[in-house]
Amino acid sequence: MDGLDILPLAITMMAGPQIMSAIIFVTTPRPVRVSLAFLLGVATAVSAGVAIMLGLGNWLGSSIDLGDPDDKGSVGHIIEYVLVGLLIVLAVKNWLTRATAEPPKWLGTLMTADPRRALKTGLLLILLMPSDIVVMATVGVHLAHADANYAQALPFIGLTVLVAALPLLGLLLFRRRAMSAMPKFRDWMNSHSWLVNIIVCGVFILLLLL
Template identity: 40%
Template structure:
């Protein structure tokens, strides 16, 4: 398992209310400042959670060094496999929630401070994101990859999350006509994209277990 294997899971990180919130904020009165604050909160939550999971599974991995290191690595792979299966079930169960919560409509009036807290909360408290970050950190730690390999995954997550803001910067006011269509498409199809990405990573984990 390597860095390139876990990068696609960044799509799962932002699919759902995380990207929808970013779209609403990009349409707000303080779009640029609120979007940047939202990204900052998200970055903090992702880095902290990934680091915690990495330290936990790195400690587990080193527990088996010299006394069955391969068994420990495979045990971590089994944990990741179970978590990925649970994540697939969770994403599938949420597929019918095609409409954003009513409170998201109020994000167009959100201030940067609220946007920062929202970014922090959405990524720290969402079970699907925690399961994804656990899978990424456990896979890298279990295969003795260095901590900094988490950073490209974090950066890609933030790049995907910043797409509404980038659209606003590139298209200007024309983005206000494009963003609602992106939001509607994400509402309807993001779960399918997430399931496909999880399934690919699941296959990689299975292949690693039985090679």
């Protein structure tokens, strides 16, 4: 996977409640400890998730010929087209329910999270979030389709963790400005969660089709 592919994929992995959680954690009383625990959870979950999906992709490839990566009609590409269809359905659903869309209520409880809760949040957000499962499945299928090994996924894993770390890095580098800007950005994302979800679906669809 080249750089043009992994950057949008990594951003897609963290868009939505994932990055909102990272922003909330830097506004807690112990932002550094809590945020580092969250990043550990994200790194562990992404690493495990990609490994599992690559294993499934290799198993699928040994059972079914995924075809030539350059062949747009190959089984591997057909699987990606199915994922595109699911994302379109999800985007339409977010648009139709935008008037009543609200961020998950559990996000509000993260303000009092300790490192253990932050670690658990990082793990569960990646391993249980449908959009992240789709992204990791796509990475796994892509690698299996290209007969690549797990090492080829390390840039994607590292970049995903880096995106997750941006709120903490912003706090450490621009402390006063970050402390003022983060709550405003958090509130905007809370009120526009439906738009964030649609953008994520759109970016991912483009990645699959290009």
